[in-house]
Amino acid sequence: ILNVEQSPQSLHVQEGDSTNFTCSFPSSNFYALHWYRWETAKSPEALFVMTLNGDEKKKGRISATLNTKEGYSYLYIKGSQPEDSATYLCASAPFSGGYNKLIFGAGTRLAVHP
Amino acid sequence: DAGVTQSPTHLIKTRGQQVTLRCSPKSGHDTVSWYQQALGQGPQFIFQYYEEEERQRGNFPDRFSGHQFPNYSSELNVNALLLGDSALYLCASSLGTQETQYFGPGTRLLVL
Numbered sequence: 565i566l567n568v569e570q571s572p573q574s575l576h577v578q579e580g581d582s583t584n585f586t587c588s589f590p591s592s593n594f595y596a597l598h599w600y601r602w603e604t605a606k607s608p609e610a611l612f613v614m615t616l617n618g619d620e621k622k623k624g625r626i627s628a629t630l631n632t633k634e635g636y637s638y639l640y641i642k643g644s645q646p647e648d649s650a651t652y653l654c655a656s657a658p659f660s661g662g663y664n665k666l667i668f669g670a671g672t673r674l675a676v677h678p
Numbered sequence: 679d680a681g682v683t684q685s686p687t688h689l690i691k692t693r694g695q696q697v698t699l700r701c702s703p704k705s706g707h708d709t710v711s712w713y714q715q716a717l718g719q720g721p722q723f724i725f726q727y728y729e730e731e732e733r734q735r736g737n738f739p740d741r742f743s744g745h746q747f748p749n750y751s752s753e754l755n756v757n758a759l760l761l762g763d764s765a766l767y768l769c770a771s772s773l774g775t776q777e778t779q780y781f782g783p784g785t786r787l788l789v790l
Binding site for chain 1: 681682709711713718719720721722723726728733734736768770772775776777778779780781782783784
C-alpha cells in the first residue's frame, strides 16, 4: 500500500447501530496513525493518536485499534447517535526525521439517521 | 482558550492573481502546518513551519510559499493562481513538530 485508503467511502446507519470503518496505510517507515472527526462547517477534531502495534484507544462510545505490521486501523462506534454524523479521517505520519507530515485518506462519511 | 483561527473564511480570485491566507495557532503552539483539500479528497500536506523556517514540504510547486512570524502565526501565499488551486486550505498547529495537530476551520478559495 502506497497511500492511505479508507473504506467505506460513506455509510448510512440507524440510531443505535454499531459501526466500524477501516484505514489502510503503508506499514514501512511507520511513526503514528491519527484519527480525526470532521463535522460539516467545523474544524477537524483530533480523536486519537496511535503509535504502537496492538494499541487500542477509547473515547466514550468510540474506540480504535492499530496493526502496524499489516498496516491497518479500525475505528468503532458503539450505539451510533445522530451527533456522530461526520466525516472520519485517518492520517498516517511516517517517520521523517522529527517533522510530522500527515498523509490523509479521503475519509468515511457517516450519516446516523434517527 | 481560542483554537486555531484562519482568515479570510472565503475568497474569490481570478486566474493569475496572487493570494495570501492567514493562520493564528492555538495558544502555546509553535508549529504550523498547511494542507490543501480538493473536492472529494483528503487534505494534502503543503508544508510545515517551525522556528520561522519551512521544515518539511509536500509535493507542491514553488508558487506555494509561506512564512511564520515571531508570534508563531503564519501565512500561505499562492502566486499565479490556477483554476486547480480552488480548494479548502486548512491550517493546523501543534506544540512541537511531532505532536497532535489541531486544525482551523479553513479558508475556501475559489479561482475563476
